[in-house]
Amino acid sequence: MDRRKFLKISGFGVGGAIVTGLGVNMFGGFGSKENYYLQGNYAPVKELVTETRLEVVGNIPKNLNGLFLRNGPNPMSPPDAKKYHWFSGEGMLHGVRLDSGNALWYKNRLVSGNDSTANTSVISHADKIYAIVEAGNFPVEIDKEMNSLETKPFYGNRNEGFTAHPKLDVNTGEMHAMCYDYANNFNSINYVVIDKDGNHKSTQEIEFPSKSMLHECAITENYMLVFDLAVTFSFYKLGRGYFPFSWNDNHQSRIGLLNRHNGSKKIKWFEIDPAYFFHTVNAYEDTNGNVVVDAANYDRLFDTDWNGPFTESPPQLTRWKLNVQSGVSKKSRLDDRSVEFPRIHPDLSGKYNQFGYLLASANASTPDFSSIVKYDFNNDSSTAYEFGQGHMGAEPVFVPSENPTSEDEGYLLSFVYNQADDISDLIILNAQDLNSGPLARIKLPQRVPYGFHGNWITL
Ligand SMILES: [Fe+2]
DSSP, X not given: OOOOOOOOOOOOOOXXXXXXXXOSOOSOOTTXXXXXXXXXXXXXXXXXXXXXXXXXXXXXXXXXXXXXXXXXXXXXXXXOTTTOOGGGSOEEEEEXXXXXXXXXXXXXXXXXXXXXXXXXXXXXXXXXXXXXXXTTOOOEEXXXXXXXXOOOGGXXXXXXXXXXXXXXXXXXXXXXXXXXXXXXOSSXXXXXXXXXXXXXXXXXXXXXXXXXXXXXXXXXXXXXXXXXXXXXXXXXXXXXXXXXXXXXXXXXXXXXXXXXXXXXXXXXXXXXSSOEEEEEXXXXXXXXXXXXXXXEEESSOSSSOSSOSTTTOOOEEEEEEEOTTXXXXXXXXXXXXXXXXXXXXXXXXXXXXXXXEEEEESOSSSOXXXXXXXXXXXXXXXXXXXXXXXXXXXXXXXXXXXXXXXXXXXXEEEEEEETTTTEEEEEEEETTOGGGOEEEEEEOSSOOOOOOOEEEXXX
16 A cells, blocks of 8 residues: 555654563653653542532433443552653543433452552453553452452463453454563573463464564454563663563564464564554555554654653654565555544454554643544544633544444443543544534543543443
């Protein structure tokens, strides 16, 4: 596919990752007196709130019956501001329960149980809910009232860490993950499969001496994708108590394909230009058998700025097409905007997706999370919903309608922070018509700090 251009706006976005298993503070505030990630709406909230009287502007779709949950860091005691890393706070869930057109409650609850560091995402699989994180820390089971449980994850038959970004095999219902734990295993990673009933099915250890930061993986019909990119483990930073990963000019970025049907441990590698991305929009095999990967790519980060990913290069929608036959990869930038937190229709994981939904920013140096962008990859076009002056959004979670007739028939749910009032709403957009604005705006009793990932859980 040739280079495409969507609307051109500069800006920025964010990724989420955590490596708390290494026992260090990350995202240090190197050389700075103040930590950007403890200020404004990054700052933690202290109250654990349950509120059943929620004002709603507009109409909540009556077929949205379930729980919207989102995870993120929320340090409950004052951290060392110089060394605090945005990714290292205790996990806090924010949830809104919807039923038959009503907003029944809002709650925020700390993730506790087995591991309070499970702060990066929250997923539902085989009727269980888990708060999850990467780098050696355990998933924590969450009940439908948002309490953390003491149960062992995956029915107790996988007692190792997991990942923040498992991928669903929509053909089998299995959950596939690439897991790393460099604190305990420095030379390999684990390819883990959880079956459709929520039991651990298999773990395949794969030699992986790169020690690169594996926040993300991807799945296609025939492959698991391994992203061995230009951010690698740093003893230098670890020794100084900082986030122990660094941009590495000496590390060859590459995307690997692992055949997931023949049990092979041999990865077919495609070398690419220096790159790092936290998040893919999706990956899939095209009609010619090429593997296509779309991701929010950073040209450089964690190099001069030890505090985070925001100042060195904006994440931009980038496509790699891997020719499995020739071994050649082709890179194209799809958009100049700054975008992050991509979501798609959940049933299209690993399959061609026409639409992608991302959080965009219009400010390159300090991300303002000012809009949601909907990309149409069939028509090389995009539309955007601007939250409005002083309003900042979050990851837009796509929830398909019941029995949809098109891929984008459904809703986008996002927390939106109102800076003037220092409070947040949950908004529900019609994904087919962003310009008409929210179908419903559910007013919350407190602000929801910027966080990472969430999901809609049908109940
Ligand atoms: Fe993430």
